[in-house]
Amino acid sequence: MTLVFRWAWLPRLTQGLALTLELTALSMALGAVLGVMLALARVYAKGPLLPFYGLASAYVHFFRGTPLLVQLMALYYGLPSLGIKLHPFTAGLLALTLNTAAYQAEYFRGAIQSVKSGQMLAARALGLTRLQAIRYVILPQALRLAIPPWSNELVYMLKGSAVVYLVGVLDLMGQAKTIAAREFRNFEVYIVVALFYLALVFVFTVVLRWVERRTHIPGLALPGRA
Amino acid sequence: MLLRVENLHKRYGKEEVLRGVSFSLEKGETKVIIGPSGTGKSTLLRCINRLTEPDRGRVFLEDVEITSPRVNINKIRAQIGFVFQDFNLFTHLTALDNVRLGLIRVKGLSKREATQRALQELARVGLADKAKAYPAELSGGQQQRVSIARALAMDPKLILFDEPTSALDPELIGEVLSVMVELAKSGMTMLVVTHEMGFARSVADEIIFMEKGVIVEQGPPEQLFKRPQHPRTAEFLRRITELYGGEG
Numbered sequence: 001m002t003l004v005f006r007w008a009w010l011p012r013l014t015q016g017l018a019l020t021l022e023l024t025a026l027s028m029a030l031g032a033v034l035g036v037m038l039a040l041a042r043v044y045a046k047g048p049l050l051p052f053y054g055l056a057s058a059y060v061h062f063f064r065g066t067p068l069l070v071q072l073m074a075l076y077y078g079l080p081s082l083g084i085k086l087h088p089f090t091a092g093l094l095a096l097t098l099n100t101a102a103y104q105a106e107y108f109r110g111a112i113q114s115v116k117s118g119q120m121l122a123a124r125a126l127g128l129t130r131l132q133a134i135r136y137v138i139l140p141q142a143l144r145l146a147i148p149p150w151s152n153e154l155v156y157m158l159k160g161s162a163v164v165y166l167v168g169v170l171d172l173m174g175q176a177k178t179i180a181a182r183e184f185r186n187f188e189v190y191i192v193v194a195l196f197y198l199a200l201v202f203v204f205t206v207v208l209r210w211v212e213r214r215t216h217i218p219g220l221a222l223p224g225r226a
Numbered sequence: 227m228l229l230r231v232e233n234l235h236k237r238y239g240k241e242e243v244l245r246g247v248s249f250s251l252e253k254g255e256t257k258v259i260i261g262p263s264g265t266g267k268s269t270l271l272r273c274i275n276r277l278t279e280p281d282r283g284r285v286f287l288e289d290v291e292i293t294s295p296r297v298n299i300n301k302i303r304a305q306i307g308f309v310f311q312d313f314n315l316f317t318h319l320t321a322l323d324n325v326r327l328g329l330i331r332v333k334g335l336s337k338r339e340a341t342q343r344a345l346q347e348l349a350r351v352g353l354a355d356k357a358k359a360y361p362a363e364l365s366g367g368q369q370q371r372v373s374i375a376r377a378l379a380m381d382p383k384l385i386l387f388d389e390p391t392s393a394l395d396p397e398l399i400g401e402v403l404s405v406m407v408e409l410a411k412s413g414m415t416m417l418v419v420t421h422e423m424g425f426a427r428s429v430a431d432e433i434i435f436m437e438k439g440v441i442v443e444q445g446p447p448e449q450l451f452k453r454p455q456h457p458r459t460a461e462f463l464r465r466i467t468e469l470y471g472g473e474g
Contacts, residue, residue, distance in 0.1 A: 121277055122314035122373075126328035126380065127304030136331060141318045219362020220317045 003188050009179050016175030017196055023089075023161045023171060027096035028154055034097070035104030040134065042105065043112050056105070063102030069163050071095045076167040092164030092171075100157050107153065111146040112138060114222060144215050145222055151208040155201050172196055227286075228253045228415055229274070229384060234283035236269050243269045244280070245439035251384065256416040258426040261436035262462060267419040268311075270436070271386045274417070275299075275306045287383065304332045307377030307385035312393045313369040315361040321348060321372045322357040325379045333380065347375040351405050367398030371405055384415035391422060423466060427451060435459045 041049075041056035063071065072095035076086060086094065115138050123133035165174035176193040180186045229251040236244040243266040251257055259267050272278035274285055276292065276299050284293045292302045315324050325344035329335045335343065348354050351371040361369050370390055377385050390406070391399040403425050410416055410429045420426065426433055427447045434444040435456075443456045454460040 116314075116317075118310060118312060118314035119316060122308075122310060122316065123327075124300075125275060125277060125303055125306075125308035125310075126376070127300045127302075127332040128328070129300055132331055136327060137316055137318075144318070217318050217362075218360045 003191075004185060005188050005192065006183075006185075009189065009192065012175045012179060013172065013192065013196065016170055016172035017200075019089075019170060019174075020158070020161055020172040021200070023093055023096060023164060023169075024154070024158045026093055027100055027161070028157055030097045031100035031104050031157075032150075034101035036108050036139070038101060038105035039108035039112055042109050044130070044134070060102045060105050063099055064106070068095065068099045068160060069166070071099055072163055072167060088164070088168040091167055092161075092169045096157065096161055096164070100153060103153055104150065107146050107149040108142060110149070111142040114145055115141045141220060144212075144217065144220060147208065147212045147215070148222075151205065151212075154204055154208065158200055158204065159197055227251070228255075228288060229417070230286040231270075231274065232284045232286075234270065234273055234285070235281045236266070236273055236278065237281055243439055244273065244283075246283070247436070247439070247441055248283075249434060249441060249444065251415060251417060253383075253415055254413045255431045256410040256414075256418065256429055257432045257434060258430040259417065259419045259434045259436055260421065260423075260426060260462070260466070261442075265437050266439045267436055268388050271308070271388050271417065271419060274386060275303050275308060277308070300332070304328070304380055305383045307380060307382035309370070309373055309377055309385060309387045309390050311389040313361070313366070313373045315369050315373055315376070317361055320358050320360055321353060321364070321375075324361070324372055325376045328376065328380050343379055344375070347379040348372070350378065351375045352401075365398060366394045367401045370394065370402045374402075374405055374409075378409075378414075384417060385409070387416065387418040387420065389419050389421070391420065421466060421469075423451075423463075435462065437462070 038056045038060060041052040042060070045051075045053035045056070072091065075095050076088065076091040079086060119137050119141065120133055123137040124130070128136065161171060162173035164171055165177055168174070170178070172193055176189050180189040183189070227250050231250065232248050234244050234247045235242070247266075247270055249257070259270070261267055269278055273280040280293065284291055286292065287302060287305065290297065290302070292299065315321075316327065319327065322341070322344050325347055326337075326340040329340035329343055330337060345354060345357060348357055351374055353368060353371055353375065356364060356368060356372070361372070364372065374385075374390075387406070391402050394402065399422070403422060406416070406418070406425065407429055418425075418430075430447050432444055433447050433450045435442045435450065435458075437458055443450065443454065443459045445455075450459065451463065454463060
């Protein structure tokens with residue numbers, strides 16, 4: 001058999017690529033904000049704030065303990081029975097965000113907890129409030145420590161975002177599916193799409209390595225990393 | 227009276243670390259707390275600025291009861307410097323930023339004022355040329371001097387030193403001690419937990435010997451070293467002298 005590739009696929013695939021990038025970027029960014037809040041609640045919510053610890057923990061366990069696909073289906077096909085009809089893109093973005101937030105929360109929690117306890121003590125001894133200490137001392141260190149696991153999560157989400165085609169979002173995967181079905185060129189189309197994903201992962205990995213180097217501070221690293 | 231500590235108690239689980247400690251400190255005085263490890267010296271210091279909450283007892287800073295629940299402890303801590311055994315410089319900040327952070331975020335100084343003040347304090351501990359260095363790029367002795375500058379910059383009413391030279395290589399102890407000697411001479415009020423008997427003997431106005439959560443004996447260095455009133459004091463001083471040498 002001969003393989004046939006067509007330039008005509010490119011516009012659609014490029015559109016799909018843009019949507020994949022948009023979904024990944026938005027869900028990673030929103031997930032980071034939510035993840036940091038969840039992590040802070042899991043580490044610092046004590047005393048009267050203890051309920052937040054419970055809520056954050058339950059959230060993390062639920063979203064890490066169930067398949068992303070199930071979460072997506074529940075949001076898109078399940079919510080309408082409660083009278084909430086989501087646009088496919090919205091459902092996809094929401095599922096990806098809620099899911100990655102749970103994973104990111106764990107990465108951030110690990111990073112926060114690996115900041116030495118003396119850092120908080122020294123900040124409080126200066127007269128900083130707990131919130132200021134977190135803002136100016138703990139998070140700047142923890143966020144740097146979280147870059148390597150965060151990069152992994154980004155790569156994972158870039159590929160994982162492909163599940164949204166199942167609710168009709170025309171992301172890279174959705175467009176591929178459409179072209180393949182119309183032209184009976186499954187193998188070729190998916191090879192091209194695989195290369196697209198590969199290229200994306202490569203670019204993101206390089207960019208994040210660069211960010212890691214740019215933000216590197218002597219003496220600030222997880223054990224075992226230079 | 228600048229600092230008054232009344233009947234402090236602290237218990238960790240079954241172990242009573244502080245069992246009723248009282249003493250006071252006049253403005254400009256340097257008092258040194260000595261005693262075997264595990265006798266509550268560090269806990270005592272941390273109870274004074276409430277990094278650790280005491281179970282019972284009161285602490286007054288210039289007649290303000292800082293153990294009162296109504297007091298804003300952050301405001302109080304800004305007036306009490308604290309120097310840690312393992313420095314605890316902020317890892318992600320340069321020496322300059324370590325000293326500036328409290329000035330900007332707690333005292334509300336502008337960046338320019340804070341920079342000027344921070345550079346002054348770094349110069350005072352002999353590290354003006356290290357302003358741009360990160361903690362990991364400094365020796366232990368330099369790190370501890372930056373941490374002293376960080377405390378000094380806040381213009382504190384007193385500084386608490388928690389074994390400031392115990393984590394240092396022997397050849398780096400001197401540079402930290404000489405900064406502390408200068409400080410004491412300049413009239414800073416200091417409460418120092420240390421095993422450096424030479425420092426205690428030459429700088430302290432009074433030495434407090436603590437054991438098992440209580441003050442066993444206190445008095446001027448001359449008296450404590452030459453005529454200890456309590457056999458436990460004599461015993462401790464004999465052992466520490468064997469360990470660290472007579473003049474420290």
